[in-house]
Amino acid sequence: MKNTIMRNAGRVMVFFIICLIGVGRIAFAQGFISLQGENDGEKVLLKWQADNRSSVYQIQKSLSKEGNFTVMATLSGQKGEIVIYDYDVKKGNSYYYKVALVEKGRVSSESSVVEVKLTLKAPDNIKIKSIKDTKVKLTWKKTKDATGYEIYRSKTPDHKFKKIGTSEKSSYTDDTVKKGKVYYYRVIAIDHKREELTSTYGETVTVCIVPGTPKVNGDYSKKKIKITWKKVSGAQMYTIYRKKSNGKFKKIGETNKLFFLDKDVKKGKYYEYQVIAFYKKEDQIIRSDASASCKVFASDVDPNKKMVALTFDDGPGKYTQEIVDCLKANNARATFFVLGCNVDSYKSSMQAADKIGCEIASHTYNHRNLVRLSETEIVEEVEKTDRKIEKAIGKMPNLVRTPGGSVNDTVKEVIGKPIILWSIDTLDWKTRNRDKTVKAVMDHVKDGDIVLMHDIHEPSKEAALILIPRLQREGYQLVTVSELAKYRNHTLKKGEVYHSLRH
Numbered sequence: 201m202k203n204t205i206m207r208n209a210g211r212v213m214v215f216f217i218i219c220l221i222g223v224g225r226i227a228f229a230q231g232f233i234s235l236q237g238e239n240d241g242e243k244v245l246l247k248w249q250a251d252n253r254s255s256v257y258q259i260q261k262s263l264s265k266e267g268n269f270t271v272m273a274t275l276s277g278q279k280g281e282i283v284i285y286d287y288d289v290k291k292g293n294s295y296y297y298k299v300a301l302v303e304k305g306r307v308s309s310e311s312s313v314v315e316v317k318l319t320l321k322a323p324d325n326i327k328i329k330s331i332k333d334t335k336v337k338l339t340w341k342k343t344k345d346a347t348g349y350e351i352y353r354s355k356t357p358d359h360k361f362k363k364i365g366t367s368e369k370s371s372y373t374d375d376t377v378k379k380g381k382v383y384y385y386r387v388i389a390i391d392h393k394r395e396e397l398t399s400t401y402g403e404t405v406t407v408c409i410v411p412g413t414p415k416v417n418g419d420y421s422k423k424k425i426k427i428t429w430k431k432v433s434g435a436q437m438y439t440i441y442r443k444k445s446n447g448k449f450k451k452i453g454e455t456n457k458l459f460f461l462d463k464d465v466k467k468g469k470y471y472e473y474q475v476i477a478f479y480k481k482e483d484q485i486i487r488s489d490a491s492a493s494c495k496v497f498a499s500d501v502d503p504n505k506k507m508v509a510l511t512f513d514d515g516p517g518k519y520t521q522e523i524v525d526c527l528k529a530n531n532a533r534a535t536f537f538v539l540g541c542n543v544d545s546y547k548s549s550m551q552a553a554d555k556i557g558c559e560i561a562s563h564t565y566n567h568r569n570l571v572r573l574s575e576t577e578i579v580e581e582v583e584k585t586d587r588k589i590e591k592a593i594g595k596m597p598n599l600v601r602t603p604g605g606s607v608n609d610t611v612k613e614v615i616g617k618p619i620i621l622w623s624i625d626t627l628d629w630k631t632r633n634r635d636k637t638v639k640a641v642m643d644h645v646k647d648g649d650i651v652l653m654h655d656i657h658e659p660s661k662e663a664a665l666i667l668i669p670r671l672q673r674e675g676y677q678l679v680t681v682s683e684l685a686k687y688r689n690h691t692l693k694k695g696e697v698y699h700s701l702r703h
């Protein structure tokens with residue numbers, strides 16, 4: 201405790217000196233000598249501004265303020281700022297200086313007396329070495345003769361510093377910080393062998409902890425893609441990036457709002473976005489991690505025109521790619537209810553379908569009748585498929601079609617996703633006939649229908665190649681099940697069964 205008081209007294213003295221210098225400046229305002237003295241831990245630095253004449257200056261030094269000043273040096277012929285050093289000093293002692301102007305061999309005027317206490321050099325070059333999540337590491341240049349350091353922190357810009365720790369090395373890690381907050385740090389050097397020897401504060405460092413990472417959603421509507429996210433702690437602004445064709449993300453905007461509108465989009469294309477939150481203080485910018493990519497398909501669906509969802513079950517198989525190619529050529533989309541066990545063998549077809557905006561949904565892993573399975577078995581059938589699909593296309597399926605369309609309350613509850621059945625059953629698996637399959641659709645199709653076909657049979661594939669352009673000629677837009685729900689204003693609910701999605 202005693203040591204602390206002594207140290208603080210030392211600090212007060214230094215402030216007192218600065219005040220003295222200030223007073224000196226006012227008293228000799230008429231261009232007379234304004235002397236400044238500084239301690240740099242090894243020597244005393246004295247400086248003042250020479251007048252324009254080539255005057256003679258006498259530098260006087262004393263061991264007490266009112267004591268005997270003796271001439272330490274005499275200078276002449278200097279112009280501009282004069283700087284001299286006094287090496288004849290000892291740590292812990294105070295020294296008093298003044299400068300006299302000599303004219304015609306006589307002292308004509310003097311500066312006020314300046315006191316300099318030789319203490320340790322204040323730690324400088326303080327840097328934030330690393331900020332990781334909620335840790336701040338400070339480093340600084342070693343102070344000669346210091347045996348340790350005290351670290352002070354303020355949470356407010358008015359610098360109400362509190363001691364938060366000590367360090368024997370020239371670094372300190374503060375792990376008591378919170379995300380998104382601003383902190384100010386200062387460091388004092390101490391010589392423990394001579395407790396009264398401490399430096400003044402080193403420079404102040406401002407810091408903010410990394411803002412949280414935004415979670416981003418996107419939606420296409422009215423020729424624009426709207427990217428939205430929730431506010432993250434510590435963020436002042438957000439930067440929005442869009443993926444370019446070369447795979448790199450390019451900055452497309454910056455905002456303090458929680459959304460961004462991308463108007464530079466073309467229909468029928470995928471866009472991928474990332475958002476980075478950042479905190480800015482003076483010239484210091486601290487960025488969050490980039491958000492997960494948010495993929496948005498700029499759908500070309502006109503809600504005012506007819507639409508239908510073609511769905512293909514039990515694949516993917518050897519005919520899937522041809523259907524995908526036909527959809528692509530006609531700027532159309534469909535939904536593939538795939539079996540988890542088939543995904544690996546036709547991964548590229550799945551990726552091609554996904555790339556053109558088709559929906560990959562789940563038809564379970566092994567096509568077992570879920571009604572006859574235990575809850576655990578149902579979960580396994582669904583989850584295994586989810587993992588396969590995610591591995592293939594990087595996203596989880598949102599929809600499930602139960603094998604054979606069989607459903608009971610347990611199945612609904614355990615699946616936990618919307619269950620999509622159909623309004624037009626082509627019976628293609630039974631007839632295995634191209635024309636009958638086409639006819640089954642064309643005879644009954646209405647806006648909002650969900651058509652059931654199987655992409656593992658060749659006649660079904662042949663039928664699809666005819667149906668895709670023909671339905672379009674009839675004015676139908678070929679959309680995914682999720683798009684159909686969206687444009688027909690159905691919010692698909694977990695565990696509910698849907699047959700069609702009409703107005």
Ligand code: NI
Pocket residue numbers: 513514563567603604
């Ligand atoms: Ni099936």
